[in-house]
Amino acid sequence: MYNCSVKQPVILVIDSGIGGLSIYLEIRNMLPHVRYLYFFDNKGFPYGERSEQFIVDRMIAIISAILKHHVLDLIIVACNTASIVALSMLRKVFLCRIIGVFPAVKLAVQLTRNKIIGLLGTCITVKHKYILALVNKYARDCNFLFLGSSSLVTIAERKKFGDIVSRSFLRSILIPWLELFNPPDTVILGCTHFLFLKDELQELFPNGTQLIDSSRYIASYVAKLMHDIIDTKYCGIIQKNVMYCSVMTDEMLKSMSFINSYGFSSLEVIFM
Structure with missing residues (x-):
């Protein structure tokens, strides 16, 4: 006998580019029934050449924009630079649980x-x-x-x-x-x-x-965090994973096969 959940858990993974996909893959292997949203800030890429204030402001703007469209169970800042610079401030600004990635x-x-x-x-x-x-x-x-x-x-x-x-x-x-x-x-x-x-x-x-x-450690940690949420059988409609970017380019439009290969059904722009 099991409890039946009517809400599919949703995890948002954020990076300046595609690097966070390495973290996403490890987590998806452990939690295949979660819905994943992936945002890469190609307009702000690369964060390593930006000021710390730029990164903090950018992270706040991105999460605020996505929260207008989705209810999130967990946010993963899958970028070492952004985690080091912005994580403490993000946790003060947003109520949703947020974790970062740090050098091992x-x-x-x-x-x-x-x-x-x-x-x-x-x-x-x-x-x-x-x-x-x-x-x-x-x-x-x-x-x-x-x-x-x-x-x-x-x-x-x-x-x-x-x-x-x-x-x-x-x-x-x-x-x-x-x-x-x-x-x-x-x-x-x-x-x-x-x-x-x-x-x-x-x-x-x-x-x-x-x-x-630290990708496997992060994936294990996320699995523990999500245990209470996914410890029930999801009975609703399975929502598709979506990838978001901050600006649509011709290259992005030509990359759908790459995006689909990672389990995302579509690529959309989030305007901030």
Whole structure:
């Protein structure tokens, strides 16, 4: 005997681009019966080159606009930069439960063998006081290296829309670490976009280098948060997943097969 729910749970995933799809896929694998809304702010992309105030204002505007159309059970800020900069303010502004994504510092400390850890992220992420405090708290016994790059974010974004990834260009970005006598044996992918470059990055780093991220941890955490909501059988109409963007372009219109491949039935614009 089971209880029958008349409301399908709804999760909103937000990022500046397609990086958050890596988080979405992990969560959908654990929670397939939830309705997913995905918003990518292609007009504001990339956040790593924006001011902190811009990101906060942008996040508030996006969530406010979406709440005019949907009742949400959970919001996931699937962007390390936006989470670090804006999450605390978003929780003050909105009543809906909101979680963020952060670099897997504690996991890296557990996994490193040579005590040299690299954090690969946007320039905002790797320089932010929150990250420095996190490293100081959990990784005092480790040598922490920081490398910020907005170019990697753009490369990952372009890859998902069909561009070929230049290994030589990737190598030029990673040179500060690759030329070290003792390079990091554990590298934190501190941007959700970088998960789409994991194979290319793995090729460039020395054999045995561990590339880690927080996507599976986030998915497990979301599953626990949603347990009370999805612990009933949904009896209503199954709503389709929808992807939103902040500006419609010709490229977006030509990308429907890509969008459909991730389980979204349509692409729509949310005006703010």
